[in-house]
Amino acid sequence: MSHDGLVLGLEGTAWNLSAALFGDDLVALHSSPYVPPKGGIHPREAAQHHASVMKEVVSRVLTEPERIKAVAFSQGPGLGPSLRTVATAARALSIALGVPLVGVNHCVAHVEIGRWATGFRDPIVLYASGANTQVLGYLNGRYRIFGETLDIGLGNALDKFARSHDLPHPGGPIIEKLAQKGSYIELPYTVKGMDLAFSGLVSAAQESSAALEDVCFSLQETAFAMCVEVTERALAHAGKDEVLLVGGVGANRRLQEMLQVMCEERGAAFAVPERTFLGDNGAMIAYTGKVMLEHGVTLPLEKSQIRPGFRSDEVEVTWREDEPGEIFATGPHEGGTARGAEAVVEIREEDVVKRRVSKRYRSPALDKRLITERTRAEARLIAAARRAGVPTPVIHDITADTIVMERVEGDLLKYVATPETIRLAGEAVGRLHGAGIVHGDLTTSNMIVRNGQCVLIDFGLASTSAEIEDRGVDIHVFFETLESTTENFEELKQAFIEGYAETFEGADEVIAREHEVELRGRYL
Numbered sequence: 001m002s003h004d005g006l007v008l009g010l011e012g013t014a015w016n017l018s019a020a021l022f023g024d025d026l027v028a029l030h031s032s033p034y035v036p037p038k039g040g041i042h043p044r045e046a047a048q049h050h051a052s053v054m055k056e057v058v059s060r061v062l063t064e065p066e067r068i069k070a071v072a073f074s075q076g077p078g079l080g081p082s083l084r085t086v087a088t089a090a091r092a093l094s095i096a097l098g099v100p101l102v103g104v105n106h107c108v109a110h111v112e113i114g115r116w117a118t119g120f121r122d123p124i125v126l127y128a129s130g131a132n133t134q135v136l137g138y139l140n141g142r143y144r145i146f147g148e149t150l151d152i153g154l155g156n157a158l159d160k161f162a163r164s165h166d167l168p169h170p171g172g173p174i175i176e177k178l179a180q181k182g183s184y185i186e187l188p189y190t191v192k193g194m195d196l197a198f199s200g201l202v203s204a205a206q207e208s209s210a211a212l213e214d215v216c217f218s219l220q221e222t223a224f225a226m227c228v229e230v231t232e233r234a235l236a237h238a239g240k241d242e243v244l245l246v247g248g249v250g251a252n253r254r255l256q257e258m259l260q261v262m263c264e265e266r267g268a269a270f271a272v273p274e275r276t277f278l279g280d281n282g283a284m285i286a287y288t289g290k291v292m293l294e295h296g297v298t299l300p301l302e303k304s305q306i307r308p309g310f311r312s313d314e315v316e317v318t319w320r321e322d323e324p325g326e327i328f329a330t331g332p333h334e335g336g337t338a339r340g341a342e343a344v345v346e347i348r349e350e351d352v353v354k355r356r357v358s359k360r361y362r363s364p365a366l367d368k369r370l371i372t373e374r375t376r377a378e379a380r381l382i383a384a385a386r387r388a389g390v391p392t393p394v395i396h397d398i399t400a401d402t403i404v405m406e407r408v409e410g411d412l413l414k415y416v417a418t419p420e421t422i423r424l425a426g427e428a429v430g431r432l433h434g435a436g437i438v439h440g441d442l443t444t445s446n447m448i449v450r451n452g453q454c455v456l457i458d459f460g461l462a463s464t465s466a467e468i469e470d471r472g473v474d475i476h477v478f479f480e481t482l483e484s485t486t487e488n489f490e491e492l493k494q495a496f497i498e499g500y501a502e503t504f505e506g507a508d509e510v511i512a513r514e515h516e517v518e519l520r521g522r523y524l
């Protein structure tokens with residue numbers, strides 16, 4: 001792009017109609033938020049709002065039309081009617097100005113403007129907004145989704161709770177205020193591997209009879225701790241050293257503080273862009289559009305239909321193609337002491353000592369509860385799995401936060417992932433599920449290949465369950481790790497399913513459910 005060329009960006013996936021101009025720097029930005037008179041965002045009303053302010057918003061930034069080299073717009077994900085209104089305006093502008101269109105993925109734009117605003121190069125990203133909650137990291141030409149919400153987005157969860165107490169939309173900022181005067185009550189905490197779920201938490205919060213301030217405080221403490229935990233796991237897994245927070249909920253001070261503390265403890269850098277670039281804004285579309293244009297990515301008019309279910313990992317990130325992205329920290333299996341995401345694991349000559357450590361980012365009561373619950377559950381379930389014929393380490397001793405167990409010597413599955421070894425993993429998981437246990441964290445870092453067997457370790461998130469749903473989610477977590485860390489995912493997935501079906505009778509039903517879970521995760 002010539003030195004003085006500008007890209008016009010249009011954003012309007014949900015609540016904010018916003019336009020911006022980006023050249024070498026941000027040149028202009030103007031927004032007109034839609035504020036629902038009551039209740040949450042109504043898709044058609046939001047679209048009508050966008051249409052009614054389009055002329056005003058666009059003309060405020062369109063001061064030098066002759067310098068514009070492309071029109072970028074949010075192609076998805078988002079609300080259908082809003083997306084259509086914005087796409088129509090973008091097409092008209094591109095024709096009138098005689099410049100190409102650039103179709104931008106809204107989630108990727110949140111990430112890119114965050115990198116631009118903070119100068120971070122290759123971060124793990126917590127993208128927490130109204131409709132989306134994802135933990136992302138760049139690898140080989142794509143933003144991989146390490147973990148995400150299995151039901152609703154974090155912002156929508158907060159807004160939904162606020163609405164049930166007749167608080168105005170958006171509820172997030174109001175809850176943040178109320179939470180400052182609250183103290184901790186127990187609410188359900190749901191992390192499944194690297195994925196999260198918020199609806200159980202919201203229901204419990206809605207039903208709680210505790211003081212509103214206490215519920216707000218605990219809703220935040222619980223939901224944010226879940227997000228920070230998953231971010232930390234992704235950080236540990238991917239071996240990156242920067243954490244970037246983006247999305248509307250990123251404005252929350254408590255969430256920022258928790259991530260900051262987590263990063264300090266892990267020796268990673270943390271950053272959050274200034275508020276203007278956190279929630280939906282035109283600058284993120286103009287900037288990402290500019291970068292895409294510079295790499296020759298434009299969108300022919302006939303292919304410019306909106307994409308309401310557009311996933312962040314569908315985008316080919318051609319502008320970072322020269323970067324492989326880094327992945328795979330060295331695991332604790334090499335010996336010595338290693339700090340995993342939640343425990344210190346000391347590999348000794350004969351045995352392994354696993355001690356769960358306090359997390360300063362979470363409130364002390366929640367911290368203590370998670371440590372005791374998980375230590376106890378882990379020891380109990382490892383023993384039960386072993387009795388059912390699942391290869392697991394033998395347990396030698398257990399205290400409130402520590403388990404001493406047999407040292408399993410072999411190769412972490414993530415370093416030796418072939419169809420043969422993955423098949424062994426399938427066999428082990430089949431036996432586990434057959435015994436009524438779900439692992440809760442089936443990643444290739446939690447499996448060790450030894451003597452033609454795949455030994456399952458780290459039962460910290462395991463639970464007893466014979467629910468098809470829980471089994472499906474268990475396997476979904478595994479497939480997600482495989483997909484985000486291997487090149488021959490489909491082949492490995494098939495090998496896993498073969499092994500799984502061999503040792504577990506209910507395999508077909510669970511695999512079908514896994515597929516449903518996967519589709520469900522695609523933008524709600």
Ligand SMILES: C[C@@H](O)[C@H](NC(=O)OP(=O)(O)OC[C@H]1O[C@@H](n2cnc3c(N)ncnc32)[C@H](O)[C@@H]1O)C(=O)O
Nearest residue numbers: 013014129130131132155170172173248249252279280
């Ligand atoms: C697809 C797109 O339309 C959607 N955008 C979106 O949800 O708007 P965003 O601006 O990124 O985030 C809005 C959310 O951010 C929450 N929010 C804003 N300030 C907050 C605060 N201080 N504390 C907690 N939540 C906050 C709001 O309650 C609301 O749920 C998305 O990115 O998922």
Ligand SMILES: [Fe+2]
Nearest residue numbers: 110129279280
């Ligand atoms: Fe957004």
